Amino acid sequence: MANINGSIADEHDATPSEEDLPDTKVDHDRLRKAIREILIAVGEDPDREGLLETPDRVARMYQEMFRGLHANPAVHLKRVFTQKYDEIVLVRDISFESVCEHHLLPFFGRAHIGYLPNGKVVGLSKLARVVEEVTHRPQIQEGITETLADLIMQELEPRGVGVVVEAEHTCMTIRGVRKRGSCCITSAMRGIFKHNPTTRAEFMALLGAENSSS
Numbered sequence: 112m113a114n115i116n117g118s119i120a121d122e123h124d125a126t127p128s129e130e131d132l133p134d135t136k137v138d139h140d141r142l143r144k145a146i147r148e149i150l151i152a153v154g155e156d157p158d159r160e161g162l163l164e165t166p167d168r169v170a171r172m173y174q175e176m177f178r179g180l181h182a183n184p185a186v187h188l189k190r191v192f193t194q195k196y197d198e199i200v201l202v203r204d205i206s207f208e209s210v211c212e213h214h215l216l217p218f219f220g221r222a223h224i225g226y227l228p229n230g231k232v233v234g235l236s237k238l239a240r241v242v243e244e245v246t247h248r249p250q251i252q253e254g255i256t257e258t259l260a261d262l263i264m265q266e267l268e269p270r271g272v273g274v275v276v277e278a279e280h281t282c283m284t285i286r287g288v289r290k291r292g293s294c295c296i297t298s299a300m301r302g303i304f305k306h307n308p309t310t311r312a313e314f315m316a317l318l319g320a321e322n323s324s325s
């Protein structure tokens with residue numbers, strides 16, 4: 112399996128300004144008020160200098176982290192190319208950040224997507240665009256994994272899909288049980304990847320072969 116220790120922070124762009132953020136239905140004023148309430152509830156003074164801009168900053172952060180809530184990832188899979196190619200297409204190590212719906216803490220890692228086309232292939236970057244939108248919602252990792260597999264099945268109508276997601280959950284590493292370095296791996300198989308052990312094994316071998324060389 113791929114190592115998830117690569118620094119996700121290195122891949123982040125600078126924090127976008129409010130104007131740069133997508134036009135979502137996130138209620139900014141309500142978020143600001145809620146963050147102010149949280150500060151008061153934990154015993155802080157939201158009017159002290161260091162915290163004055165925090166409610167606005169955190170509201171922008173939620174708008175960014177939850178931008179996928181108001182997006183339709185399927186649109187990225189509408190532009191397909193007709194291609195006679197009957198081997199597995201695998202895009203691995205698609206980095207992502209998400210937020211767990213239980214604690215609203217980040218979890219982050221990599222998604223690997225393989226499919227066996229049935230006459231239709233999609234631009235490789237589109238798979239990463241789908242991951243971007245599916246992950247930027249509050250949810251659990253199993254949900255991401257299943258949603259990715261179902262979307263690709265539905266839109267590309269391939270012979271099968273395999274999705275493997277691996278992630279570190281900060282709700283398990285910085286709080287609670289505090290198991291640093293623990294990694295959660297989930298998979299979803301559809302079509303021939305589910306029913307044919309040879310295809311499934313080939314997919315897993317491709318993942319393993321690539322990863323062992325990295």
Ligand SMILES: Nc1nc2c(ncn2[C@@H]2O[C@H](COP(=O)(O)OP(=O)(O)OP(=O)(O)O)[C@@H](O)[C@H]2O)c(=O)[nH]1
Binds near residue numbers: 211213250253283
């Ligand atoms: N299956 C699954 N569980 C998750 C995911 N993200 C977080 N969790 C777990 O959700 C569970 C929530 O458990 P609760 O007992 O309701 O909450 P808690 O008391 O804060 O649990 P602890 O984290 O054990 O302290 C925890 O075991 C988390 O590890 C995920 O993506 N998938």
Ligand SMILES: [Zn+2]
Binds near residue numbers: 213214215216280283
């Ligand atoms: Zn959590």
